[in-house]
Amino acid sequence: MDSRIADRRRVVKEEAARKRLRWTIGVLVVAGLVGAVVWAVQSPLLDLDEITISGDSRASVEQRLMDAGVASGMPLLSVDAGGIVMALESDPWILQAEARVVWPNALDIVVVEHLPRVWVKGSAGWMLVSERGYVVATSATGGTALPRIELADLSEVPLGQRLDSTAVLGAIEFVAALDAEVSFDGTEESLFAWVDGLRVRLGRPIDMSAKAASLRALLDHGVPPGSTIDLLSAVRPAVVPPVVEVDDSTDPEAEVEGEG
Structure with a gap:
């Protein structure tokens, strides 16, 4: 060859x-690099070791995290921040939630809770309603530390849902602007309040902050006990003094004749 x-x-x-x-x-x-990445992800170096929660006082944050499958020791790469936010915001007390993965081994949770404002009487019990109108809790009897609202024909609303009632939302606005003990009754179109023992006719639930300011000015000036306050218009409040009953059982003329 x-x-x-x-x-x-x-x-x-x-x-x-x-x-x-x-x-x-x-x-x-390549196989070595993939193996190294898998090992690093699954190793204790990148496990979820620390969960920091802030902003919670009433919400069941830890239970919601358990429901979302979040637990200490799980691989940090498998933590789904978006899923955690959805799970947290399903809690009726939580208005807004934020979840942030902090490498190499931490998870930060920040929640903003609803602020309860009033107890509202429903068809089957009492609903605790937040300042934005969301039902955050229910009770058979309701509490006494917050204002109470009893309206005719008001239906129940499930936990976490918004109460679609202009009267309730108006009452919440009124409460937020008035620093006094108050309770409400009436209907969607005609709202009444009891404030410091005085009957207040509020009418339609509009301009409630302005009506509260007018009422505060009247109360500061002084209102006779037993009066009724008309606040159909915030700019034209009226005070109706209590009716004084006259005792007709005594005849003034007979008393004069007897003295003579």
Whole structure:
């Protein structure tokens, strides 16, 4: 065989061997990198070791995290921040939630809770309603620390849902602007309040902050006990003094004649 042909065959074989070696080394390197990443992700170095929660006082944050499958020791890469937010905001007490993964091993949770404002009488019990009108709790009897609202034909609203009542929302606005003990009754179109023992006719639940300001000015000036306050218009409040009953059992003329 010609030596040149033999040399050519040897060169071709060596080149093919080098290509196979480079491919094998490349596969091993990639496999090593993948293995290192998997090991790092699954290793205790990148586990969820610390969960920080802030802003909660009434919400069941820990229970919601358990329901979302979040637990200490789980791989941090498997923590779904979006899913955690959805789970937290399903709690009726939570208005807004934020979840942030902090590498290498922490999770920060921040929640903003609803602020309860009034107890509202429903068809089957009492609903605790937040300043934005959301039902955050229910009770058979309701509490006494917050204002109470009893309206005709008001239906129950499930926990976490917004109460679609202009009268209730108006009452909440009124309460927020008035620093006094108050309770409400009436209908959607005609709202009444008891404030410091005085009957207040509020009418339609509009301009409630302005009506509260007018009432506060009247109370500061002084209102006779037993009076009724008309606040159909915030700019034209009226005070109706209590009716004084006259005792007709005594005849003034007879008393004069007897004295003579």
